[in-house]
């Protein structure tokens with residue numbers, strides 16, 4: 001196992017373990033011999049994770065006090081050491097860009113970008129003191145390709161990519177490696193959570209996009225049978241996480257799913273106009 005410096009198992013903190021990718025990652029990495037510190041936003045989920053045999057405590061990325069308390073808890077449990085951090089937690093706020101209030105956009109950035117950043121900045125001193133560490137960011141195909149009606153989430157993931165690329169350069173030679181995973185569609189609770197955020201925060205009736213929102217809502221509600229084309233199970237992401245955490249030479253980026261690999265290629269060879277045409281075409285059915 002890369003970067004292991006003692007006989008005790010290497011430690012890994014994961015955010016957003018209540019469901020989906022974080023939940024799968026926590027169990028898989030624990031079964032591979034890591035000491036997993038599984039965190040979740042809600043107390044009830046922390047209890048459930050403990051019952052599943054995981055070492056768990058609370059971190060809510062929307063709340064600085066919760067992040068601070070979570071890092072204090074981590075330090076107490078590990079004696080101030082952390083070998084790896086998987087910044088997994090995030091949610092998607094759907095809605096047309098012009099329908100996003102400042103507060104709703106702020107909330108999206110608070111969780112997906114600023115909370116993730118704060119947690120990372122708080123654990124980096126531990127990794128620097130050790131002289132090694134791994135940081136893995138769960139980004140998205142929407143971290144480099146834009147699709148309509150997902151602007152808040154896309155903004156958060158584009159920003160996460162920029163911050164992460166910069167951090168990787170700044171940590172060059174430190175022994176701390178930083179990787180981005182870019183999943184396309186993954187079967188998880190992501191869509192249910194996005195639908196909730198849509199209903200809570202978007203005025204779908206009094207919008208210039210009202211008719212399109214009927215389609216958007218139908219998709220989020222699972223009118224397509226909940227089956228997203230090319231979707232993979234969370235294990236597809238966890239497999240790349242294993243490489244990022246355990247390989248001696250982790251990659252800067254891991255593309256997961258066919259849509260990610262395809263959009264990544266097209267973005268390199270097409271003009272912006274050509275790329276827009278592809279992105280609009282790929283979402284035509286959900287808009288008309």
Ligand SMILES: NC(=O)c1ccc[n+]([C@@H]2O[C@H](COP(=O)([O-])OP(=O)(O)OC[C@H]3O[C@@H](n4cnc5c(N)ncnc54)[C@H](OP(=O)(O)O)[C@@H]3O)[C@@H](O)[C@H]2O)c1
Nearest residue numbers: 016018019020021060061062089090140185186188189190
């Ligand atoms: N599913 C996809 O198609 C897909 C594609 C590309 C990238 N991703 C990325 O994969 C990651 C995991 O998503 P998923 O697919 O596994 O979706 P998920 O099942 O909805 O899991 C998201 C996790 O993030 C947590 N979370 C949300 N807000 C939080 C907060 N304020 N503080 C701490 N945790 C919070 C959720 O906790 P609660 O249960 O408490 O809400 C949940 O544990 C995300 O970064 C997402 O952007 C997903």
